[in-house]
Amino acid sequence: MNNFDFRNPTRLVFGKGSIARLGELVPADRRIMLTFGGGSVKQNGVYDQVRKALGERATVEFWGIEPNPSVETLRKAVTLGREQQTDFLLAVGGGSVIDGTKLISAGLLYNGDPWELVLKGTADKTVPLGTVLTLPATGSEMNNGAVISRHETQEKYPFFSNYPVFSILDPETTFTLPPRQIACGLADTFVHVMEQYMTVPGVSRLMDRWAEGILSTLIEIAPRIREDGLNYDLMADFMLSATMGLNGFIAMGVPEDWTTHMIGHELTALHGLTHGATLAIVYPGTLRALREQKREKLLQYGQRVWNMTKGTEKERIDRAIEKTEEFFRSLGLATRLGEAGIGEETVREIERRFEERGVAFGEGGNVTGKTAAAILRNCR
Amino acid sequence: MNNFDFRNPTRLVFGKGSIARLGELVPADRRIMLTFGGGSVKQNGVYDQVRKALGERATVEFWGIEPNPSVETLRKAVTLGREQQTDFLLAVGGGSVIDGTKLISAGLLYNGDPWELVLKGTADKTVPLGTVLTLPATGSEMNNGAVISRHETQEKYPFFSNYPVFSILDPETTFTLPPRQIACGLADTFVHVMEQYMTVPGVSRLMDRWAEGILSTLIEIAPRIREDGLNYDLMADFMLSATMGLNGFIAMGVPEDWTTHMIGHELTALHGLTHGATLAIVYPGTLRALREQKREKLLQYGQRVWNMTKGTEKERIDRAIEKTEEFFRSLGLATRLGEAGIGEETVREIERRFEERGVAFGEGGNVTGKTAAAILRNCR
Numbered sequence: 001m002n003n004f005d006f007r008n009p010t011r012l013v014f015g016k017g018s019i020a021r022l023g024e025l026v027p028a029d030r031r032i033m034l035t036f037g038g039g040s041v042k043q044n045g046v047y048d049q050v051r052k053a054l055g056e057r058a059t060v061e062f063w064g065i066e067p068n069p070s071v072e073t074l075r076k077a078v079t080l081g082r083e084q085q086t087d088f089l090l091a092v093g094g095g096s097v098i099d100g101t102k103l104i105s106a107g108l109l110y111n112g113d114p115w116e117l118v119l120k121g122t123a124d125k126t127v128p129l130g131t132v133l134t135l136p137a138t139g140s141e142m143n144n145g146a147v148i149s150r151h152e153t154q155e156k157y158p159f160f161s162n163y164p165v166f167s168i169l170d171p172e173t174t175f176t177l178p179p180r181q182i183a184c185g186l187a188d189t190f191v192h193v194m195e196q197y198m199t200v201p202g203v204s205r206l207m208d209r210w211a212e213g214i215l216s217t218l219i220e221i222a223p224r225i226r227e228d229g230l231n232y233d234l235m236a237d238f239m240l241s242a243t244m245g246l247n248g249f250i251a252m253g254v255p256e257d258w259t260t261h262m263i264g265h266e267l268t269a270l271h272g273l274t275h276g277a278t279l280a281i282v283y284p285g286t287l288r289a290l291r292e293q294k295r296e297k298l299l300q301y302g303q304r305v306w307n308m309t310k311g312t313e314k315e316r317i318d319r320a321i322e323k324t325e326e327f328f329r330s331l332g333l334a335t336r337l338g339e340a341g342i343g344e345e346t347v348r349e350i351e352r353r354f355e356e357r358g359v360a361f362g363e364g365g366n367v368t369g370k371t372a373a374a375i376l377r378n379c380r
Numbered sequence: 381m382n383n384f385d386f387r388n389p390t391r392l393v394f395g396k397g398s399i400a401r402l403g404e405l406v407p408a409d410r411r412i413m414l415t416f417g418g419g420s421v422k423q424n425g426v427y428d429q430v431r432k433a434l435g436e437r438a439t440v441e442f443w444g445i446e447p448n449p450s451v452e453t454l455r456k457a458v459t460l461g462r463e464q465q466t467d468f469l470l471a472v473g474g475g476s477v478i479d480g481t482k483l484i485s486a487g488l489l490y491n492g493d494p495w496e497l498v499l500k501g502t503a504d505k506t507v508p509l510g511t512v513l514t515l516p517a518t519g520s521e522m523n524n525g526a527v528i529s530r531h532e533t534q535e536k537y538p539f540f541s542n543y544p545v546f547s548i549l550d551p552e553t554t555f556t557l558p559p560r561q562i563a564c565g566l567a568d569t570f571v572h573v574m575e576q577y578m579t580v581p582g583v584s585r586l587m588d589r590w591a592e593g594i595l596s597t598l599i600e601i602a603p604r605i606r607e608d609g610l611n612y613d614l615m616a617d618f619m620l621s622a623t624m625g626l627n628g629f630i631a632m633g634v635p636e637d638w639t640t641h642m643i644g645h646e647l648t649a650l651h652g653l654t655h656g657a658t659l660a661i662v663y664p665g666t667l668r669a670l671r672e673q674k675r676e677k678l679l680q681y682g683q684r685v686w687n688m689t690k691g692t693e694k695e696r697i698d699r700a701i702e703k704t705e706e707f708f709r710s711l712g713l714a715t716r717l718g719e720a721g722i723g724e725e726t727v728r729e730i731e732r733r734f735e736e737r738g739v740a741f742g743e744g745g746n747v748t749g750k751t752a753a754a755i756l757r758n759c760r
Contacts, residue, residue, distance in 0.1 A: 001551075001616040003395025008388070014633060015383025171381075205600060205617045206624065209593030217585045236381040237585045240632065244586065249629060252620065253394060 001204045001253035008248050010142045011166040014240070016232065018170045019046065019132055022053035022090075025166045026130060030088035032059045033081050035101045037093040039063065044176040046134055050092055060084045062104075065093065068149045068156065068268055068275065069100030071115045078107040078114060081127075089129040091164075094181075095138025095188075095275075098131050098164070099146035105129045106161045118148045118159045126162040134173045136239040137185030137276060139192060139246025141167035149269060156269040169243065171235040182225060183331035184276025185242060190218050190327065191260055191279040192245040198287070199255045199363035201296045208300070211250045214241050215305045222331060255363040260286045262361050263372050266350045273340060280328035280335050285379030287321045289371065293364060337379045347376040381584045381633035388628050390522045391546040394620070396612065398550045399426065399512055402433035402470075405546045406510060410468035412439045413461050415481045417473040419443065424556040426514055430472055440464045442484075445473065448529045448536065448648055448655065449480030451495045458487040458494060461507075469509040471544075474561075475518025475568075475655075478511050478544070479526035485509045486541045498528045498539045506542040514553045516619040517565030517656060519572060519626025521547035529649060536649040549623065551615040562605060563711035564656025565622060570598050570707065571640055571659040572625040578667070579635045579743035581676045588680070591630045594621050595685045602711060635743040640666045642741050643752050646730045651722060660708035660715055665759035667701045669751065673744060717759045727756040 013021055026032060034050070041047040062077045081089075081104060091101035106123030107114035117123050133141045140146060144163045149156040174182070197211035218241055225234050244250070263286075264278035273281075291298060295317065302308040302320035311319070325335050334340055337347075354369030361367040367375070393401055406412060414430070421427040442457045461469075461484060471481035486503030487494035497503050513521045520526060524543045529536040554562070577591035598621055605614050624630070643666075644658035653661075671678060675697065682688040682700035691699070705715050714720055717727075734749030741747040747755070 001395070001613060001620070003398065005391070005393050007391035011385070011387035012632075013385050015381070018383065202613075204620065205597045206593060206621050209597055210590055213586060213589030213593050217589055220585060233381060233582075236633070240381070240584065241586050252392075253616070 002255070004253045006248055006252055008142065008163060009165070010163045010247070012142060012169060012243065013166060014169045015236075016170055016172050018168045019049040020053050022050060022132070022168065023055060025168070026054070026057065026088060026090065028057070030058075031084060031086050032057055032088045032090055033077070033084065033086040033104075034059055034061045035065055035077065035089060035091045035093070035097055035104065036061065036063045037065050037067075037097045040176070041092055041134060044134075044173065046092060046132065046173050050090075050132060060086065065097045065100040067096045068147070068272075069096045069103070070149045070151050071103070071118065072151055074100050074103050074107065074114055074148070077104045081108045087127055089127055090132070091129065092132045092134070094133070094135030095140045098133070098140040099138065099148065101129055101131075102126075102140070102144075102146040102161050103148050103159060115150060118150075118157055121157070121159060123161040129162060129164050131164045131167040132173075133167055133169050133239070135177060135181060135185060136174060136242035137188040139189075139243055141169065142243045142247035145246075147265065147275075154269045156265040167243075169239050171232055171239050174235045174239065175230050177229070179226070179229065180332070182229065183333055184274050186218060186222050186225070186238065186276075186331055187280045187328055187333055188276035189242040189245045190215065191283050193250065194283065195257045195261060196251045196254065198294055198297050198301060199257055201300050203254045204252065207250055207252055207254045212301075212304050214245050214250065217241050219305070219327065222327070257361070257363050259362045259367045259372070259375070262359070263350060263375060266353060267342065267346070270346055270349065271340065271342060277333055277340070280331070280333040281337060281340060281379050282375065284321060284325040284328070284335055285375045287324060288378040289375040290362070291317055291321065293366075335379075337376065347373050350376060382635070384633045386628055386632055388522065388543060389545070390543045390627070392522060392549060392623065393546060394549045395616075396550055396552050398548045399429040400433050402430060402512070402548065403435060405548070406434070406437065406468060406470065408437075410438075411464060411466050412437055412468045412470055413457070413464065413466040413484075414439055414441045415445055415457065415469060415471045415473070415477055415484065416441065416443045417445050417447075417477045420556070421472055421514060424514075424553065426472060426512065426553050430470075430512060440466065445477045445480040447476045448527070448652075449476045449483070450529045450531050451483070451498065452531055454480050454483050454487065454494055454528070457484045461488050467507055469507055470512070471509065472512045472514070474513070474515030475520045478513070478520040479518065479528065481509055481511075482506075482520070482524075482526040482541050483528050483539060495530060498530075498537055501537070501539060503541040509542060509544050511544045511547040512553075513547055513549050513619070515557060515561060515565055516554065516622035517568040519569075519623055521549065522623045522627040525626075527645065527655075534649045536645040547623075549619050551612055551619050554615045554619065555610050557609070559606070559609065560712070562609065563713055564654050566598060566602050566605070566618065566656075566711055567660045567708055567713055568656035569622040569625045570595065571663050573630065574663065575637045575641060576631045576634065578674055578677050578681060579637055581680050583634045584632065587630055587632055587634045592681075592684050594625050594630065597621050599685070599707060602707070637741070637743050639742045639747045639752070639755070642739070643730060643755060646733060647722065647726070650726055650729065651720065653720060657713055657720070660711070660713040661717060661720060661759050662755065664701060664705040664708070664715055665755045667704060668758040669755040670742070671697055671701065673746075715759075717756065727753050730756060
């Protein structure tokens, strides 16, 4: 096992009716900015629950944090928060709202353009942040990461700052989600786990088992959720899996990959695709392109997650990759670039961008622009 | 899934060489009390590493926190800490040293006898506490629990107060542990997980998988550790499993049992048995006595942890219980009361104590004195 330094201070308040506890979770004397996405929380009752729980607290609302939150939008929130002397942020929404609010939280205490913080990748000072999660997917509710886009330049990068002080997870908030958002959330969670798991075997038996535990849970619940998206226990399992998939709990002392995410971010930046949808396309390509490097772990994954015990090693690896792609397809997601109308031009542009930035991703640090292009050509 | 409220703020600093980081982890201006057990840390080099890392810091040392730490000993530490105006505690040792230091941490800020806090079960105010763990077993390094004994009255009760602000886990510190301590630590970890898992199925798919993941890891590493207790990766897996077994990570939204622990504490209080050794004796008896109540979960456990797929349900449950007892025996531990020289008198005394306190343990709240006696008669 590798040495590691773990800490996750976020308080999780989980279960039906939990939004009513906001009053005890937000300190009484704070000037709160509530942040929202496009307005679905007004239709599904979450907004009313939040307002009721906050009672007469001093609040200001910022609406319109979009999917793949942009610095252009977030700058406006920072300006509003400064005017209002905001000293507590409450993000109500999915991963995009929470991610965006993390940059607001840092931007409020930074003298300069928030995009500078994104390029720097981190922030020293932040305003405390709580969340009410409405879409299980990104894990942002219990980690210190965010991904921020800049439309002006078609860029999208990760940024690390503060953990939410609390996150409220009420599975009932998911009952009104469109099926495609649920599908993308399941794919996002699945790939988050794979990015931390599908590297080399034998580094930590326990972390391997826990990653496999989340994958097996997702595989078990996904078809049932498709049948019955109003089943509380299924959605609770999904919501908890999404949070546990990217809060550091399965990353202790193990190498990580994140190749697929880096390529997926480029597809979103260039074509506006939903994050989870990009992962469903790229991930099978990553496995096909890097099957030799990931050979041992693919065999373990095939055996433990997909119960494969028969056939040659080559056959089992083939089937493990096929099963992964089939899982994404069973969610109703596309798994090939062509289905999203993306061609060779984009492959070359992403190769160029990686080369220009001089980056190399993956557990082996060997995914340069050339390898990224090879992965994308395996997604055609 | 049940509603839950989770938070675990402890920072884990894990890996070889980590003790050297103490200097950055303990705030520079604190008056530190170091707490120790019987002195093994002087033989294995841990003491020297701690002193070197702390350099010229203001410290006082308290030695002699015994296995099953007693309020009689801890009162002395509280007196010393008050004299020295201690405002930071550093526990260096196993679960007993850490547990005891939690009571010191609360006792320093309490006007009264620390045993009152134990009877109350909790404390409002505590002095910050860091730990250097040397024996994986209790999980105390990453939870807010402690178990404190009182020799004067042969009592032993759990007590809940503060999470360590940090815990340093260096698997190399385990290389000098006596085999019996390792065996008891493995048994303790195994039963911690079972107390949170072996209740009813279907409450949380993910928590079930994670509990099974720890159990499978322990079953895989235990015989290998017996062969090679100097294997870093094995001891790292053990150390991480012990911490993850009782830090709340597998308890989210699921019912818990703790019957075996409550009975085991009585055996320690009455006969001085090591905690892990009491669990190895009582746990198979708990399963035999409550096999109907735990029927569904025993079948799941047999299948997923012990790979049992054949035979009638009765046969599979029989084998799952046998396998559990065999696991403890493979560690070299006794699994019957008679082997520890404990007879019917103790059974009746524990029944009397439970009835007198009017308690009822277990996920069903049905383990009264009578059931405890039935469990113990299943351990003969």
